[in-house]
Amino acid sequence: NAGVTQTPKFQVLKTGQSMTLQCAQDMNHNSMYWYRQDPGMGLRLIYYSASEGTTDKGEVPNGYNVSRLNKREFSLRLESAAPSQTSVYFCASSEYGLSGANVLTFGAGSRLTVL
């Protein structure tokens, strides 16, 4: 049972280059999320998808785009990378429901460096 799989694990980009981070989950979860982790800042939500076919901005969406390709996959794209986007990116998934008590399952992370 793989859970949440992110690729690539590591990437180095030059300023202005583009790239896509891939995320897939095999738990049949409806909701998926992209967070970034920076020292002293904790995790901040970039974008999320409550269910297949919907995406919404989180706390720090500028410079990113997302695609919910199907129920399993949720990708994050940097169109023109900037040094401020150097970070560790985490994808997560959860059930969707009004209970609000469902647990997020996280991927192992993707470490991105923008030079």
Added chain:
Amino acid sequence: AQSVAQPEDQVNVAEGNPLTVKCTYSVSGNPYLFWYVQYPNRGLQFLLKYITGDNLVKGSYGFEAEFNKSQTSFHLKKPSALVSDSALYFCAVRDYYGGATNKLIFGTGTLLAVQP
């Protein structure tokens, strides 16, 4: 604004001693609170959650957390620390305005270092 605060960047404790990692929250409505742990080069793993009911919540690996509504706190505790507990710990609260999603607002994290 909704938020959680972890006032300590790092907590040091000797193996076998009790440990406490602090968290305070500020939310609208009833809080749904969570603790996650992150081991080096790994993703976050769920430890425990408080939704309602008993103020003392028990979770994985012998951890527990105490919900205190009057102090708006949700401190993580363990009676006897292990070296293997050394990791980064995050407190989180469900975004009250997130609708039916389970968006979480995270604290900045506390690094727990357990010395042998």
